[in-house]
Amino acid sequence: MSTITTEDGTQIFYRDFGSGQPVVFSHGWPLSADAWDAQMVFLGQHGYRVIAHDRRSHGRSTQTWDGNHMDQYADDLAELIEELNLHDAVLVGHSTGGGEVTRYLGRHGTKHVAKAVLVGAVPPLMLKTDANPGGLPIEVFDGIRKGTFxxxxxxYKDLTLPFYGYNRPGAQVSEGARESFWLQGMLGGLKGQLDCIKQFSETDFTEDLKKIDVPTLIIHGDDDQIVPIGASAHQSVKLIPNATLKVYPGGSHGLTLTQQDQFNADLLAFIKG
Incomplete structure (x- = not known):
């Protein structure tokens, strides 16, 4: 159980296991570092140092009234990387965490970073605008805000159904996975989680993506009901200079769990490659 204290006094909880090249994980909304348990154990057993933190106002980190925005999330990640003196790191971000990683690379560069992995990630922009006609209308995110409030x-319990694709015909539903999602979500603070909805939906990461100058793997399910692949992965791969897109047929937003073995193998292969 470890924490760092950021410049604004926020305590960021993190887990740090193993030794070797560091792999740093950023989780999705409204989850915590626990969402990466299987990946951390898997990579740790393969000789990597694995680190995952709880975003501010999520999990076991401080529940802050202010600072729940993408620039600060990226700066918190930067402080963690500096505090732990990480080099040659692989950054892995899922969903909102993919936005956090992207904004970190846009704001802080790749001095400490060897590779990046974006999984079901929100960049370049989730919100539908005149310039982004493939995005989702603001009413979708207003509905998330209302449901959360x-x-x-x-x-959160209901959200697990589309999140993991459990609402699809023939899906094998794991009540344990649903309960874990609910528990992680309820550990966080309502104010910060509400603030985060605006951040994952309205932040434009286009310029950040263009600045990424390390090999990047984009993994996305083509049946992702939370972050549809058309306005996200298919656009991001065009903007990152050295990016590869791997599409999981029928993959849900929660593919790190529903297709865990395949994802772990692809992650390891990319890191080693």
């Missing part, structure tokens, strides 16, 4: 416990 009115009864986030029930909303």
């Amino acid at each position: 009115d009864n986030r416990s029930q909303f």
Whole structure:
């Protein structure tokens, strides 16, 4: 159980296991570092140092009233990387965490970074605009805000169905996975989680993506009901100079769990390659 204290006094919880080349994980909304348990154990057993933190206002980190925005998330990640003196790191971000990684690379560069992996990630922009007609209308995110504010416990439980594709015919539903998602979500603070909705939906990462100058693997499910692949991965791969897109047929937003063995193998192969 470790924490760093950021410049604004926020305590960021993190887990740091193993030794070797560091792999740093950024989780999705409204989860925590626990979302990466299987990947951390898998890579740790293959000789890597694995690190995952709880974003501010999520999990076991400080629940802050202010600072719940993408620039600060990226700066918190930068402080963690500096504090742990990491070099040649592989950054792995899922969903909102993919935005966090992208903004970190855009703001802080790749001095400490060897490679990046974006999984079901929100860049370049989730919101539908005149310049981004393939995005989702603002009403979708207003609905997420209302559901989270009115009864986030029930909303998070219901969200697991499209998140993991459990609402698809023939899906094998794991009640344990649903309960883990709910528990991680409820550990965080309501104010920060509400603030984060605007960040993952309205932040434009286009310029950040263009600045990424390390090999980047983009993994996305073509049945992702949370971050549709058309306005995200298919656009990001065009913007990152040295990016490869791997599409998981029928893959859900939660493919790190629903297709865990395949994802772990692809992640390891990319890191070693």
